[in-house]
Amino acid sequence: RNGKLCCESTNSSKFTDQCLKPAVEDFVNRSLGPNIVDEMRKCKEFSTRMSFQYSLLKDLPSKKKFEDYLNYSSSYEWYIKNRIRQQIEERFSRSSVTFEFEDRHLKSSISSINDAIAKATEGNAVDLKALVEDICKELGDKLVISQTALDSVMILNNADKEQFAHWLTVSVNDMAETLREKFKKMTFSKKLEHLHMNPLNELFTRVIGCGKQCPFCAVPCEAEGKNHKEHFASQHRPQGLGKYRWDSTKKLVTDICSSLVDSDNRFRCDATNNKWHPYKHYRKYFPDWDIRPDVSSKASNYWKYVMATYNTDFAKAYHAEPADIPHSWKIIESKQAEDSLKESFPIK
Incomplete structure (x- = not known):
């Protein structure tokens, strides 16, 4: 009996580590980018393109740095991206907001997994392979399980379904704690590397407009959207x-x-x-x-x-x-x- 329990425990750990864990991390990384963008858009500066431009130009005199004016005129897109990067890092680097988002998505994932295990266990799966397939089906598009990882996990078909489900729940809870610690320790800049959607690029697209500048004075075009046929600025510069x-x-x-x-x-x-x-x-x-x-x-x-x-x-x-x-x-x-x-x- 102990040997059997050991096998079921090993199988459940393997399935959790190789299939569920990557899927949960992927879900968190898919969700975190939009969270960061939504959080940044709560700031008045990012509410509209006009607000962003105003905030940008309002800050320049207080900095008393010629390089900022030069970059604004000569390297406009680079300057805007740099500004957005600084604002994102200021907002998130020293706060727990990012971890709160991650923890919320982690809890939601674990809840979905536990529901899927419960439903699949009550179903008509004849062996563990069928049980695992039912669990994956229940998780649907929320947690995308890699087929390659699934194929590489060895499941013992004669193992006890209820015992496997029990050990799987234990493994999943252990995984949640492991990921929670990982998210807590990871730096914000490291988290950004894993995101599916880059918040910087998304915010940049929202505030830059078409990004074109007057060929004479380098003032940015004010026309809305990206598909306008003509560029214009209400006020040109020297x-x-x-x-x-x-x-x-x-x-x-x-x-x-x-x-x-x-x-x-x-x-x-x-x-x-x-x-x-x-x-x-x-x-x-x-x-x-x-x-x-x-x-x-x-x-x-x-x-x-x-x-x-x-x-x-x-x-x-x-x-x-x-x-x-x-x-x-x-x-x-x-x-x-x-x-x-x-x-x-x-x-x-």
Whole structure:
């Protein structure tokens, strides 16, 4: 009798370790990504794309780091991803929220397994192979058991069904404790590696929009969704922030796109094969961009403040000469810049 119990115990342990445990871990890893995204979206910053942009630009002046402005303009997608990564890590690295999610999914899995064992045991399975198949059938799509793992598990057909079910329940409870400890000890960054859905990519897709930037001032497109035919921005920035400089002096440009496309000025860039082209007819080279002409249009106080504060830094980074900054820009203070940002983003 002891030999038989030993066999049933071994079989149940084998089935648990090789089939059920990977399926439970897989279920947790499938569920955790969406949990993290939902949790992050509770933060106001991630509620809409506009909220994210506002929060991003609002934080920049307080950091007082030129590199952040440079990366925002020159490496926009990388900068956004980096920001999201930091926000996710800040929210989850030092909190128990992730473990609470994992524990909830673990308990739900164990409950499903125990229900499946009970139902299968009451069924008409003639041997252990049939019993195990019934258990797997009961678990359905929630816990996907690998067929390869199942085939590799040796089940003794003459073993006692009730005894096997008993030892299986014991093994499953042991497995739950083992996994609970594993989840507790694992670092957050390690957990991210195992997820089916990458929360960073999911959040990035939600807040980036199409990710296109104005070819002149590098302001991000504001059109909703990814399938719009034209890109636009309600407010353009001084073109020097997009690396444009005056040809004769090499000084960064302080004018903004809306006024330049309403002027007689010309531009040249890689798209024009470095040949001069009238701003008024910019759509020959950038047909996807709709820049509304407005000669009276001025940069917002926010970007005037940024350009005045980091004029020499931008010039150095872009291998240009510093712009001729108007005196009125130099006296703008950070509070005025922030107020201007609030006006640009109608967020309550």
